[in-house]
Amino acid sequence: MKRTRVRNSAVTFPSPICVPPCNVNSRVSFLAAAVFTGWSVAGWNASAQSPPVSPQDPAPVPNAVAQSPSAPPQDSASAPAPVETASVAPAPVVPSPVIVPLNDQRIALVIPDYQTVEDSSVPVAPMTAAEKWHLGWKETIDPFNIATAAMTAAFSQRGNQTPKYGEGWPNYGRRFGAAVGDFGTQNLFSAGLFAVLLHQDPRYFRKGPRAKILPRVWYSVTRLAICRNDSGRDTLNTSNFLGMSFGIAASNVYYPSSSRTGTVMAGQVETSMLGGVTGNLMSEFWPDIQKKFFRKKSKITSEKKAD
Numbered sequence: 001m002k003r004t005r006v007r008n009s010a011v012t013f014p015s016p017i018c019v020p021p022c023n024v025n026s027r028v029s030f031l032a033a034a035v036f037t038g039w040s041v042a043g044w045n046a047s048a049q050s051p052p053v054s055p056q057d058p059a060p061v062p063n064a065v066a067q068s069p070s071a072p073p074q075d076s077a078s079a080p081a082p083v084e085t086a087s088v089a090p091a092p093v094v095p096s097p098v099i100v101p102l103n104d105q106r107i108a109l110v111i112p113d114y115q116t117v118e119d120s121s122v123p124v125a126p127m128t129a130a131e132k133w134h135l136g137w138k139e140t141i142d143p144f145n146i147a148t149a150a151m152t153a154a155f156s157q158r159g160n161q162t163p164k165y166g167e168g169w170p171n172y173g174r175r176f177g178a179a180v181g182d183f184g185t186q187n188l189f190s191a192g193l194f195a196v197l198l199h200q201d202p203r204y205f206r207k208g209p210r211a212k213i214l215p216r217v218w219y220s221v222t223r224l225a226i227c228r229n230d231s232g233r234d235t236l237n238t239s240n241f242l243g244m245s246f247g248i249a250a251s252n253v254y255y256p257s258s259s260r261t262g263t264v265m266a267g268q269v270e271t272s273m274l275g276g277v278t279g280n281l282m283s284e285f286w287p288d289i290q291k292k293f294f295r296k297k298s299k300i301t302s303e304k305k306a307d
Helices: 024-048 129-140 143-157 169-197 213-222 238-254 262-306
Strands: 003-005 012-014 226-229 234-236
Touching: 129 169, 143 169, 169 238, 213 262, 238 262
Parallel strands: none
Antiparallel strands: 003 012, 226 234
């Protein structure tokens, strides 16, 4: 069947209109429905083609209540509720890192403890390159370490032990210089050179009495293999291992040929590891021992003097 489109309308219907053969009442009803449909379509097209409302005509505002200037104000019940803004929680305050100088407190009043950070519960600023070199140099020239080197040379002098320079006072001087060179090169390589190159912190960050004894012991032992980097995260203590290795390798330059063996170097590794563990344990627990025994005793002594 052919279909025609009403002008300016989207409504389509068949043409011509075929009135079915039926009685008069059905024809009248059918014609009335057709006229009503045509009138509805024409009215819809007329409203669609009407000009838009000019800007001067005020547009109706829905749900708005017109009030004259002299009209009484609305009561609080009918007034619109204030718009609640979402409250923004303040950002947490991150404490700034604290610059901690080298520790001048000595263990048992004689053993240097420069590398220990007493309070590691607060963020600690990283060391600069100059501070790392200064730590290695200060540990090397400390009077206690120099005295320890003299005692080590005296023990190795008796019986011509390693390094086997021979007997006599001149050879004692060589042994003393070798002992200073042993721990001096390891200090400067570990705390200075490799700590700077690898951005690692050569200090010992004390766990303190807030932890139990066994975890503190385990923490002290594992600090030989674990350290902090300059950003404060735990990492493999590569600077310690490389510093120890390069220091032992450097000793082959001034050791006699009879002492440049694998057994001697293995003994040096054992001595360095044992010294590191002992130093960490003393740094961890000495402040507790001092606080519990020595400070209490000094307080009692001062009270007796006051009486």
